[in-house]
Every structure is written in C-alpha cells, then in structure tokens.
Amino acid sequence: MADLVEQAKKKASYAAIDEHINANTHVIGIGSGSTVVYCVERLAQRFKSEPGLKIRACIPTSFQANQLILEAGLPLAELNAHPVIDVTFDGADEIDASLNCIKGGGGCHLQEKLVAAASKKFVVVADYRKESTALGIQWTKGIPVEVIPMAYVTIQKKIQGLGPCVTDSGNLILDVFLGVLTGDAAVTDAHLKLITIPGVVETGLFIGMAGWAYLGAADGSVKTLTNVTSQKKQESSVL
Structure with a gap:
C-alpha cells in the first residue's frame, strides 16, 4: 500500500x-511535504537535461523546501528578491471539489500561503487520498491556525484548539475542527471566523487559490482537476 501511495505522488x-x-517559466515556488519531493526531483531532471529551460529562481516555502532546492542543484532565492512567481507547486492535506484546500499539517502554511499568493499559477499535487467532496471529511485533525506565541492560551480557549506546535516562522499552530465545510461559503466563513481573532496570523484554509490539482491514483493514472475562476483570479491578483 505504501509503495502505491508513493508511486501515486x-x-x-x-x-x-x-x-x-x-521555456517561459523563470521563477518557481516550491511547496512543502512528501509529494513535493517528487516535484523537485522531476524539475531538477529537466533543468539539467533541457538547455532551453531558463529557470532563474526557486522560492522555498519552508526549511524542507530550502534544503530540497539546494540538494537538487536548483537556483535558490527569496520571495523578496522575486515577488512575482510564475508557478508554485505544493501539496495539500485535503482538497475539495472547488480546489479549496486545508494545508499546514507540516507547520509552514503561512509561508506556503505567502508564496502561493505571489504566484500567477498555483498547482496542487497530491495522491488520491487527499481528494474530498468537502473539507473536513478526509482530514479530521482540524484546520491549522497560526498564532503569535503570547496569545496562544487565550486563543486556544476561544477556539478549543489542540496543540501547540512551533511553525517554520517561529509562531505556534493550534488545530481546530469546525466540522465538515460544504461549499465555498462555509469554507470562507470558517476562515473569517478564525482570522478575525486578535493574535491569529493565518489559517490553513487556501480558498480560491489553486487553479489546478494533480491527483495520482493507485492504478498509476493521474486525475487532473481545474478551477478556471481560481486560475483567472490568481493571475490577475499578481499582475
């Protein structure tokens, strides 16, 4: 079973x-997680074998991504040096029918969201287990909520969150389960409910950002999902 999942990724x-x-892809965002390892592997293969690729910078979303880029021999750079990214590849903990995602199980969703928001194209890669009709069905650990350390006890009481654990940004994450979030409105309401609490830095709900999702299946096939509205919204917000 484990081999099938890895092959799907x-x-x-x-x-x-x-x-x-x-040839027109110059700046690439590199997400975090076990699936992204294979994205970097393939990107490095093509970078080294195709002279026509003019990749100038890979922007990491975490310490893990930073190390993957360096070990693969890809050009590493910071977001501030390249504030507009051509495309970002990242994983997800769960993906709904509109390609809204729960992300942040690895403790770096703030940096992931910053890089995704700076990208003309945001592409999610995952295996078949991450697809869901609504958020909260497959991923039952809760929505990761990043908070500043001095406020975590107060916020934890308000949202009954579990944790904390330390993020790549030096903040803390609390996980809160708000039930099954069916539809875009429910996902947006959940984000707004959390983000308006003083001391909350960001939530792990990625809403209307992913334009594509590639889901590897156990039989070796790949299912491609698209959201044209998110594609247009993402590119227009960056340009």
Missing part, C-alpha cells in the same frame, strides 16, 4: 511539472 508530481514548466 510521483506520477502526479511528474505530470504537474511536465505540464507547467516550459
């Missing part, structure tokens, strides 16, 4: 990289 990652990386 690899298939999805390779398909996403091959579809979205071309």
